[in-house]
Amino acid sequence: MAHQRFRPDTIRRALSDALAREGVPPHVRDVEADLMTEAELHGVPSHGMLMLPRLVAGFRSGHARPDPHIRLVRETAATCVLDGDLGPGRYLGVQGMHAAMERASRFGIGAALVTETTHWGRAHAYACLAADAGFIGLCTTNAIPNMLAPGSSAPALGNNPLAIAAPRGEGRHPIVLDIAMSQAALGRVAAAQREGETVPLGWGLDENGHPTSDPAAILASQNLLPMGGHKGAGLALMMELLTAALGGSPLSHEIAQADASGLDAGASKLFVAIDVGAFGDPARFGARVDSLAASLRERATGPDALLPGERGWRTRDEYERDGIPVHPSVVAALGAVGVELTAP
Numbered sequence: 001m002a003h004q005r006f007r008p009d010t011i012r013r014a015l016s017d018a019l020a021r022e023g024v025p026p027h028v029r030d031v032e033a034d035l036m037t038e039a040e041l042h043g044v045p046s047h048g049m050l051m052l053p054r055l056v057a058g059f060r061s062g063h064a065r066p067d068p069h070i071r072l073v074r075e076t077a078a079t080c081v082l083d084g085d086l087g088p089g090r091y092l093g094v095q096g097m098h099a100a101m102e103r104a105s106r107f108g109i110g111a112a113l114v115t116e117t118t119h120w121g122r123a124h125a126y127a128c129l130a131a132d133a134g135f136i137g138l139c140t141t142n143a144i145p146n147m148l149a150p151g152s153s154a155p156a157l158g159n160n161p162l163a164i165a166a167p168r169g170e171g172r173h174p175i176v177l178d179i180a181m182s183q184a185a186l187g188r189v190a191a192a193q194r195e196g197e198t199v200p201l202g203w204g205l206d207e208n209g210h211p212t213s214d215p216a217a218i219l220a221s222q223n224l225l226p227m228g229g230h231k232g233a234g235l236a237l238m239m240e241l242l243t244a245a246l247g248g249s250p251l252s253h254e255i256a257q258a259d260a261s262g263l264d265a266g267a268s269k270l271f272v273a274i275d276v277g278a279f280g281d282p283a284r285f286g287a288r289v290d291s292l293a294a295s296l297r298e299r300a301t302g303p304d305a306l307l308p309g310e311r312g313w314r315t316r317d318e319y320e321r322d323g324i325p326v327h328p329s330v331v332a333a334l335g336a337v338g339v340e341l342t343a344p
Helices: 010-023 026-041 053-060 089-107 123-133 188-196 215-223 228-246 253-260 282-298 310-322 328-334
Strands: 004-006 071-075 077-081 111-119 135-141 162-166 175-179 267-275 324-328
Touching: 004 010, 004 188, 010 026, 010 053, 010 162, 010 188, 010 253, 026 053, 026 310, 053 328, 077 089, 077 228, 089 123, 089 135, 123 135, 123 162, 123 175, 123 267, 135 188, 135 228, 188 215, 228 253, 228 267, 324 328
Parallel strands: 077 111
Antiparallel strands: 004 324, 071 077, 111 267, 135 162, 135 267, 162 175
């Protein structure tokens, strides 16, 4: 089915209006609409507008709160713990990284753990928020189990993503790595099904435990495979310890027991900001980053050699110019919650 293209501001306004109807105040809905639109601009529709119906359902069921009261629970010089009051995850993510950056500006490094959150969309956004301000940004979260662990026959771990972004200065985009601990995110599998595509073997198993290239079979079984086998599973486990265990909060399986919708209500998120200047000359750091990037390009054997995150920045330039392509099924899903996209 043919995609229709919409201007970014059209999408952003439609999302904001939908959130306003759910009682989300301007300072919260602006962040939510901006970051959903940003995911679309980077070519990651699985973490863009498609997240809205689930969030709306969360508001209506009481699993999410449109106007959260964030509380400072614990604080030391360079760290803090915030209770996010089950607010929208993108808004809480921005608050968490700002708290980490503020502490890093004073102490060289800062960390904020935010508990009682909901799905934050893309980790990319919060690591980049720090990098755009000149910090190295790192963030991770736990999520409902959607990935096999070694020896398991059913999902046992969340694919608990991790993002790290490094600034480049001079108005250039940061280098940013944003990875799930599964071989592919569940949303990427769903996008393949929506587009009528197959997926590579190794992304997941069917209900009988057999490797499959059929995205529908993977979605039905929820049997995503960890990246690198035991390495991805081990990293997912450690991300769980750095978030839920550290905050004494619900673990992945406990989140799912309370609400298996994928909203991740009750999840915990860790944000770390590192002040480059606390460790050396920022200009020297930038030069080292550029030197490494140049070395990688010199050794590339094909035209598709890209730094982490670079494909998304290129996609953003295209979509800003030509509009964001939206699949008809996404338009229909949004229409079900009262979001009407109008043609440019």
